[in-house]
Amino acid sequence: MIEIGIKPDNLKDLLIEIKNHVGGTIKEEWNEFTLLVNNDKATGSIRFMPFDWGVHLLDFNITFRDDVKLSMHANGFNPIRFAYVLNGYFEHKFSADNRRILIDQYHSLIFTNKADGVNYIYFPKDTKLEINSIEIVRKKFLKKRTTNVATLNKKLYEVFVDTDEENRFAHYGALNLKIADLVKKMQTIKAKGMLRVLRIESIIYEILSFHIQRHDKSQQGVPLPTSLTKSELILVRKLGKSILKNPAKNYSLDQLALATGLSQAKLQDGFKFLYNRTVTEYIRHVRLESARDLINTTDLNISEVVYSIGFTSRSYFSKIFKEKYGLTPNEFKKQLVTAVAM
Structure with a gap:
């Protein structure tokens, strides 16, 4: 087992310490630091990106050739961590606990420790790991003008305002496929420079919002659909x-x-679980969104739009379009023309 003990002041320290144990090189471009490894200890990459207001990204896309135990001391750098497993799995425990908790594929973990605690993360060998972790430094994040943690549920609010780090917290999240889509979207960004940074940052906040929404649901006692397995939910998402x-x-x-x-x-x-809609409601929603895009971006007349998205009745389409958007299709189209003319 490779044992890596870290007392970091920031995530870059963590990246450097992992490099010291598994080798590789760290490259930097536009404040995006990437550890690249290809040797007998590991293959792949680990990425760190700092953003404003104490928000950081740590992305693992790596296969270790031996089991890894990561010991992260909380007395120097102790953010709230929002971790999500796209591929593989890992285990977590606090120094005060004896039991390791498994975080499996498509599951999440929100955690932070007391200032004098230690977080232990266990990575398996010969397993491709794709793990996304958003890390929030509370004192900096709370200074952001648009941050209003008072709107969070009671438990998360207490975690965010605990800037003296007097309490440990862990929430082991249920299956969440929506975050998987966002993590994959982030991985496919090809832009360079400032545009790349802005796109990644926007997705980070989307992912963070889904972590918070899922925690809200767990606090409200909203259960997973017991009638479906994880593989069946993945089938539904593909559909x-x-x-x-x-x-x-x-x-x-x-x-x-x-x-x-x-x-x-x-x-x-x-x-209902993935989209908060029945199958029929979802199909109708997708068609209406597609219709609105076609009206907005093409020269098709309303009748052509209706038939191109699978509806057979123009009057029915106009009725449900107005119910959803507050305007008839013709009113919506005229509004666009007026806006362009101005």
């Missing part, structure tokens, strides 16, 4: 993405159930 790409296709619940091998009841449970 949702397919509908998003092809809204005009003629969908039926029977056909969708047959295509996925899931019962209609499981499909409905999955869509």
Whole structure:
């Protein structure tokens, strides 16, 4: 086992200490620090990016060739950490505990320690790890003008305002596929320079919001759908993405159930959990969003838009469009023309 003990003042110290144990080189571009490793100890990369107001990103995309025990002392650098596992898994425990907790694929962990505590992270060998961690330094973050932690639920509020780091906290989150999409989106950013930094930062705040939403639901006692397994939820998500790409296709619940091998009841449970909509409501929502984009970005007339997104009745389309957006399609189109003329 590779044992790495760290008393960091910041995440860059952590990156340097990992490099000292597994080798590799650290490159820096636009304040994005990346440890690149390709040897008998590890293959892959670990990225660190600092942002304003005490927000940091730590991304693992690496395979260790031996088990790794990371010991992070909290008396120098002790942020709130929002970790998410896209691939692989890891285990966590506080120095005050004897039990390790498994954080599996598509699951999350929000944690922070007392100022004198130690966080232990255990990484498995020969397992591709893709782990996203957003780290918030509380004293700096609370100085941000738009930060209003009073809107958080009671437990998270207490964690954020504990700037003297007198309490330890851990929340082991349930399955969350929405964060997976955002982490993948962040990985595909090709932009350079300031544009790249801004795009990554915007996704970081999106991911953070989903961590907080999921914690809210757990505090409210909102359960996962017990009728579906993790693999079945992943199937539902793939189906949702397919509908998003092809809204005009003629969908039926029977056909969708047959295509996925899931019962209609499981499909409905999955869509309600992932999208807060029934299957029919989701299809209608996707078509209306697609219609609005077509009206906004093309020269198609309303009838052409209606049939291009899978509706057969213009009057029905106009009715549900107004219910959703507060304007008829024609009113929406005229509003766009007026705005361009001005």
